[in-house]
Amino acid sequence: MIRAESITKSYGTVRAVDSVSFNISMGNITGLLGPNGAGKTTTLRMLTGYLKPDSGTITVGGYNIEENPIEVKKLLGYLPESAPLYGDMLVYDYLNFVADMRGIEERKRIDEMGELCGIREVMHMNINELSKGYRQRVGLAQSMLHDPEILVLDEPTSGLDPNQIIEIRNIIREIGKKKTIILSTHILSEVEATCDRIIIISRGSIAADDRTENIQLSGKSGHIISILVGEAGFGELSGEIGKLPGVISVSESPGGALTGAMVTCGAHIDVRPEIFRLVSGKNWVLYEMKQEQKSLEKIFRDLTIGGGNA
Amino acid sequence: MRNSQSPAFSIARRELKAYFTGPIAYIVITIFLIITGVLFFNNFFLFNQAEMRNLFQLLPFMFTFAAPAVTMRLFSEERYSGSFEILMTFPVSTLQVVIGKFIAAMVFLMVMITPTLVYLFTILLVGRPDMGPIIGGYAGAILLGGASASVGLLTSAASKNQIVALMTGFALNFFLWLLGKIVIYLPDRLAFLQYLSTDFHFRNISRGVIDLRDIIYFLSIIALSILVTVKIIDERR
Numbered sequence: 001m002i003r004a005e006s007i008t009k010s011y012g013t014v015r016a017v018d019s020v021s022f023n024i025s026m027g028n029i030t031g032l033l034g035p036n037g038a039g040k041t042t043t044l045r046m047l048t049g050y051l052k053p054d055s056g057t058i059t060v061g062g063y064n065i066e067e068n069p070i071e072v073k074k075l076l077g078y079l080p081e082s083a084p085l086y087g088d089m090l091v092y093d094y095l096n097f098v099a100d101m102r103g104i105e106e107r108k109r110i111d112e113m114g115e116l117c118g119i120r121e122v123m124h125m126n127i128n129e130l131s132k133g134y135r136q137r138v139g140l141a142q143s144m145l146h147d148p149e150i151l152v153l154d155e156p157t158s159g160l161d162p163n164q165i166i167e168i169r170n171i172i173r174e175i176g177k178k179k180t181i182i183l184s185t186h187i188l189s190e191v192e193a194t195c196d197r198i199i200i201i202s203r204g205s206i207a208a209d210d211r212t213e214n215i216q217l218s219g220k221s222g223h224i225i226s227i228l229v230g231e232a233g234f235g236e237l238s239g240e241i242g243k244l245p246g247v248i249s250v251s252e253s254p255g256g257a258l259t260g261a262m263v264t265c266g267a268h269i270d271v272r273p274e275i276f277r278l279v280s281g282k283n284w285v286l287y288e289m290k291q292e293q294k295s296l297e298k299i300f301r302d303l304t305i306g307g308g309n310a
Numbered sequence: 311m312r313n314s315q316s317p318a319f320s321i322a323r324r325e326l327k328a329y330f331t332g333p334i335a336y337i338v339i340t341i342f343l344i345i346t347g348v349l350f351f352n353n354f355f356l357f358n359q360a361e362m363r364n365l366f367q368l369l370p371f372m373f374t375f376a377a378p379a380v381t382m383r384l385f386s387e388e389r390y391s392g393s394f395e396i397l398m399t400f401p402v403s404t405l406q407v408v409i410g411k412f413i414a415a416m417v418f419l420m421v422m423i424t425p426t427l428v429y430l431f432t433i434l435l436v437g438r439p440d441m442g443p444i445i446g447g448y449a450g451a452i453l454l455g456g457a458s459a460s461v462g463l464l465t466s467a468a469s470k471n472q473i474v475a476l477m478t479g480f481a482l483n484f485f486l487w488l489l490g491k492i493v494i495y496l497p498d499r500l501a502f503l504q505y506l507s508t509d510f511h512f513r514n515i516s517r518g519v520i521d522l523r524d525i526i527y528f529l530s531i532i533a534l535s536i537l538v539t540v541k542i543i544d545e546r547r
Contacts, residue, residue, distance in 0.1 A: 048399045052547040073401040082393030089327050100320035102399040143398065 001026050001180055002150065004281050007056035009042050016042040018204040019056065031195035031212075035120040039149075039204040040184040041081060047182065048078045050176065061149065063231075074102075077148035081155045083139030087128040091119060091138055094127060095145060097113040102146040113141040117171060133164035140171060143214055151175060153183040157190060171196050188300055202304040215299060225251060225263045225272060228288035229279060234259050240282070244274045256285055311537035317402040321410025322417065325384065329418055338379050339422050346372060350429060360437025365426060366447035366516040369507045373419075373458040374487050378479025380418050381462030384411040385543075386472040404540045412456075412463055412536060423448075442518030450515035453528035454508055458483050460535035467542045483508070486531075 006019040018041040023143045032040045045051040047058060049069050052057040095110045096220050115121045117137040122130060127138065136156065143151060156172065157165045158206055170195055172181060185191060191198050191212065198215050200208040208215060229237055237259055238250040246269035253260035265271045272289060279286045329335040350365050388394035397407060425484030433439050465479035467474075493500070504510045508531070511524040 045395070050395050050398050050547070070401045070403065073376055073399055076399065078393040078396065078399045082392070084395060086324070086328070086393055087391070088326075088331050093327075097320060097324050098400075101317050101397075101402060103401075 001061060002182070003059045004043075005046065005057050007046055007053040007058060008045070009039075009051060009053050015204050017021060017046070017053075020204070020206055021056075022206065022209060024180065024198055027176075027178070027181055028197055029172070029181045029183070029195045030197045030199060031191035031298065032182060032199050032201060032206075033188065033191050034184075034201035036186055038070065038201045038304070040186075040201055041154055042079075043201065044152055044182065044184055045080075047158060048076055048152050049073055052079075074146070075149050076152060077143035077146065077150070077153065078152045079136075079139045079143040079156060082159065083135045085127050085135065085139060085142070085185070087126070089127055090124055091127060091130070092123040095140065095141060096143050098145050104146055104149045109145055109147075110141075112299065113145055116144070116174075117141040118167070131154065133160050133167075136160060136164070136168060137171075140168070144175065148179070150182070153181065155185055156183055157185070158188070165190075200303055206301040207298070222266055223270075224292040225265065225275070226260070226288070226290050227263065227275060227279075228255050228258050228293055229259050229288055230258045230285035231281075232259055232282065232284040234261065237261055237284075241277055243276060244271055244278065245269070246271050246274075316406070317400070318406045318410035318413065321397075321407060322413035325411055325525050326417055327513040329380075334379075334383070335418065335423070338376060339425075342372060342376050342422055343425055346426060348425075360433045360439040362429060362433065362439070362444050362447060363516075366437045366443070366450070366512075369371075369516075370453055370454060370487050370512050373454055374483035375480050376422065377415070377419065377455060377458030377483065378462035378476050380422075380465050380467065381411075381415045381459050382472045382476040382479065383466070384415065384463060385539075386470055386475045389470045390472075390524030395513075405536075408467075408536055408539050408543070412460060413530075414464060415459040416452075419459060420452065423451055423455070436536065440518070443516055444466055444518075446518040446520055447516040449520065452513045452522075453515070453525065454512050457486075457508060457528045457535075458533040459530045461486070461540075463534045464542070467539045483502075494534060 002024040004020060004022050006021050007017060008015065008019050009017045017188045020043060028089055031041060034040050038230075044052065046053050047060070049065050049072055052066070061075045063071045063075075063302070065072045085237075086097075089097070092110065095113065096107070099107065099110060111120075114123060117140050119134060119137050119141060122134050122138075127135065130138065140153075140156070143153070153172070157168050160168065172183065175181065176194070195212055198208070198210065198212050230283070234252050238252070238261060241247055241250050241261065241263055246265045248264045248266060250264075253262045263271065263275070272291065275289065276286065325521075346365060346368060349363075349368055352364075354364065385394070400469070426539060430444060460480050462475070462479035465482065466475040469475045486506070486508045487505075490504045490509035490513075493504040493507075496503065505527075508528075511527045514521055514524045
């Protein structure tokens with residue numbers, strides 16, 4: 001659906017995006033994740049045809065973006081960062097203008113989008129008077145008015161309060177069932193919550209590109225299993241668990257009246273069955289056992305700080 | 311896309327609405343009418359002539375400033391606020407966008423000079439003016455307005471800052487106007503420079519002689535400015 005081949009863009013001497021390539025297929029929510037200034041916005045602007053790459057090619061839906069910009073733009077819906085709308089217009093007038101520009105004749109599309117994005121009650125308000133959450137939703141309605149196959153959203157939830165973030169995410173997930181969505185964010189929990197696939201971008205190049213669950217599971221240090229056991233002291237527990245094959249280390253963790261432990265084990269061995277048998281064999285009580293996923297937070301930092309990929 | 315209207319007209323309509331919902335339109339029109347009114351009636355009764363030459367002598371100079379004041383926001387504001395990003399990702403060509411904004415500026419300038427028709431009616435009440443120069447004057451005003459506006463559009467596309475757009479637009483227009491005025495101080499072989507001047511061609515038309523050369527001059531300025539504007543926008547990508 002979308003294919004970017006070694007696209008590069010510089011501003012003066014700064015390389016904002018440095019030969020980035022990726023492929024995005026139909027019907028996925030892809031998250032472009034990276035620290036501020038990593039080149040996310042520049043990448044999205046090139047995908048939408050607003051910026052022209054210095055080198056490299058972009059094809060969207062089979063059309064080369066430089067040769068057929070109009071066709072590509074018909075396929076795309078785009079919401080730039082912080083929803084820059086015309087502040088002096090009424091919401092309805094604005095959407096009406098967008099409909100004109102997109103060549104949409106049925107005005108009932110505006111009502112449908114108003115319904116979906118929850119902006120029916122502000123249709124006759126001035127865009128300048130809207131709260132940030134409503135502005136964002138009007139921006140979203142704008143980007144979806146022509147029912148595009150691909151939706152490009154630049155930081156769709158930035159600056160919103162937690163309730164608004166959840167609402168916007170729900171809308172995005174709802175649309176993501178049928179459409180291809182690319183969104184950028186620097187908030188990690190956001191991609192964990194919404195995206196099927198993550199492209200981590202750092203200093204203009206791709207640092208990781210995989211399905212969300214694979215990225216969550218990746219990591220060199222192996223798994224961490226946290227357990228909470230009753231009727232056993234930590235010394236006793238760690239001594240026994242430490243003997244299990246595959247266990248690298250055991251450390252104490254707060255457990256209140258119970259005994260808590262964090263077990264670090266090799267990446268390719270699952271020691272959970274052994275731990276269970278051990279605990280039940282000793283007649284201890286297992287209250288809790290959980291395999292911790294290495295948080296994106298950690299992976300993100302590993303990949304974007306001092307990764308030497310500049 | 312055989313829709314009810316072309317994108318250029320949608321853009322023009324939106325821009326015109328924006329002009330008249332904000333204060334800028336009323337400020338520009340008021341200042342324009344006050345200055346032309348004062349200068350027009352200043353010695354109107356002194357000469358006691360039923361003619362509008364006074365007004366038309368003034369227009370080229372007035373437009374050097376008024377036109378960029380009208381056009382300064384057309385691109386600068388959008389680029390500053392970021393709404394330009396949405397506009398340019400609509401399925402429209404850069405040329406359509408530029409033409410849409412140009413039409414808006416043209417219509418605005420015509421609205422701006424329309425109240426001066428009151429002077430015409432006043433004159434018609436008290437005398438029998440020669441209609442040739444008046445018709446030529448208004449036709450010339452439209453052409454001149456178009457040329458000044460297209461230059462203003464160009465400078466608006468070149469800067470994110472409206473004030474910079476206004477001042478450079480004014481400087482360019484003023485230069486085109488000045489060429490016709492300074493020729494008398496220049497040696498004869500530089501006299502051809504006056505053919506590049508807006509004032510020179512406007513004076514011809516407003517004498518009531520509609521010459522193809524003058525029309526072509528203004529249309530070339532408009533076409534050239536619009537093409538350069540498109541180029542500036544495309545190069546900035």
